[in-house]
Structure formats: C-alpha cells, structure tokens
Amino acid sequence: MSTDPTANFSGDIAGDILTTALDWKNAGKGVALATVVTTWGSAPRPVGSQLAVDDEGKFIGSVSGGCIEGAVVTEALDAIADGKPRLLDFGVSDAQAWEVGLACGGKIQVYVERLDS
Amino acid sequence: MKREILEQLQADRADKRPVVLATFLKTGEQRLLYLVGKKGLKDLDPRIGEAARAALIEDKPRTLDTEQGPLFLNVFNPPLRLILVGAVHIAQALVPMAQLAGYEVIVIDPRSAFGSVERFPGITLSNDWPDEAMAQLRPDLRTALVTLTHDPKIDDPALIAGLKSDVFYIGALGSKKTHASRLERLTAEGFGPDDFARIHGPVGLSIGAKSPAEISISILAQMTAALRQPAATPASSSAAA
Incomplete structure (x- = not known):
C-alpha cells in the first residue's frame, strides 16, 4: 500500500471533502461522513481517507478507489436517516464485500457517521 | 459528528x-x-x-x-512547507524538486535582484528581511527551513527565527569553517548545543554533490529523512564538505 501524504490536507482547503460536507450541511442537506479507520493487506486508500455523502447519495472523496463506494453510500444514507454511527467491515473473506467487489484483495474498516446540527 | x-x-x-x-x-x-x-x-x-x-x-x-x-x-496536519532563504542558483533547482515532493515553497531574499518573479515564477516570494518574513509565515512542525545566502546579515535572522520555532528541519549552506563561525555568532545570541544540534550544517546528505541540482537532491533527501525518520537523522549526518 502506498501512503498518500496528501490524504488529509492540501494547501487550499476550499473544495475539499470536509469543506463540501459543511457546505452541504449549511445548505440544509442531510450529510454523512465515511472514514477509513483500519486497513489490512493491499487496501487502495490509506487510513484516514474520507468520503462525504449527501441525502441524495451524491458523494465526494473516496475510501477505496471505487470498490466499495456504492455500499458505503447506501450505509451512509441509512446513517443520515437514523443518526446511528456504523463501523463497516469489507474484505475478500466477507461475502458482502465480495458482492460489492473489493477485488483489490485487501480488507478495510470504514466508520460512517451523520453530521449533526 | x-x-x-x-x-x-x-x-x-x-x-x-x-x-x-x-x-x-x-x-x-x-x-x-x-x-x-x-x-x-x-x-x-x-x-x-x-x-x-x-x-x-x-x-x-x-x-x-x-x-x-x-x-x-x-x-x-498542515501542508508541508519549505522556507528557502536566498534566491540563489541552488534555490532555482531546489524549488521545483521540493514542489514535486509535496512542499509549498516560500523563497525569502531581501535583495530584489535575486528574489525576482522572473527567476522564481509561480511561487511565494518575499523581499522582506527574514526575521520579518518568518514572523509572518509562523513556521511550524511541518515546515523546513534552508538558508542559502552565506551572508550572516540574511541567514542569521532566519536561523534565529527557525530555532525559536518547531520547524522539523533546519539546513544552512556553507563550509565547516563558515558553519563554525555561524555557531559562534549564535552563541553570542544566547543559543547553545541543543539548538546547534538542530542545524544541519554543512547542509545536505554526504553524497558528493557538486552541481546545484545535485546539492538540491542531497538537501531534499536530508529533509525527507528528518521528516520520515526523525530519530535516525541527527544533524551530524550532514555532508562532510
């Protein structure tokens, strides 16, 4: 796994994931954040990588480089609805992850939380 | 959240x-x-x-x-920054290399003939004296400082500001003799061995670098080691020349 030294910051924070999440919230939308908290093996995105989702399923950022974003967005919509944080496990040994296609062969754990008022 | x-x-x-x-x-x-x-x-x-x-x-x-x-x-963490004091020939090679390595680069040189936009297009350039420029930049633990002018009037105020900050790397261009007299001046300013241990002087890893580009490689390699392996990178690993 290559660690991306710019995973969490950039010189210009406008337009980044957290800025977008806050903009969505301030515009009155429901918003959830997903964060990679653990990786094993050849996970495509480093720990700390984030994805923001709005209540229409629009998202910015990435937690896997495309493998599991669909499933994470679905869980994020549920979190926006019920307000409960979730810890999701994805990996090749996991039937659900196989279905959603974590073909990269790694395992990752993603924390999903609603942005509250 | x-x-x-x-x-x-x-x-x-x-x-x-x-x-x-x-x-x-x-x-x-x-x-x-x-x-x-x-x-x-x-x-x-x-x-x-x-x-x-x-x-x-x-x-x-x-x-x-x-x-x-x-x-x-x-x-x-805030973005990595490199503050270069001295818009000299080596800086022209070091600026693009450091940018490739992910640094926001700021060049300070009060001599406007050196620190001109024509020589350093597209980067933050300050013609203030280093102590004033450093106070504005507020260097932090994600900042590296490299002085390149050999001129105590310009380098020393930057080094003093760097030593008073949390910068993760301080490098000062100059021979061993230049560095020894630099440390004497800093002693007179009230700094001691713990401070001197933070200054990589002569600057850069000892790889026999000659050209400005090679010297830039040796400086950037030493900065990288200080960032990624802080415990294993004392200032004593500096170039011998």
Missing part, C-alpha cells in the same frame, strides 16, 4: 494548526486534540494524549484500544 466540531476542525486547518480528531468508535463521541497544551485532554486516559502526539508527529492516523472501546485518531 457535531457540526461545531467540524467547524472548529476547519478553522484549525485554515490556521495551519495540527489537530487530531479523536472518535470513540462504539459511541460516536468525538473531540479535537492539539499538540500544545492540554485542551481536550482532561478526563481522558493520558495514553490518549501520547498517542495523539505520536500520530501528529508521524503524520499517521491510528486506533487505540481504550476502556471505552476502540478510539480512532485521525490526523489533520
């Missing part, structure tokens, strides 16, 4: 303040932890403060097992 926590996190990032977002993964409880002071740490296990500090310094998020279950520590 509470909106006010995200708003504070964004304010910290805008101010280039290193911060850890700590999340108890079972309950969702969160708080922001800082390097300086005990803010956010009261009523928490002291191990959490230590782990947060290590996460910031190593620039690496982690999960800590606590009595309240797993605690995820996400790291929000």
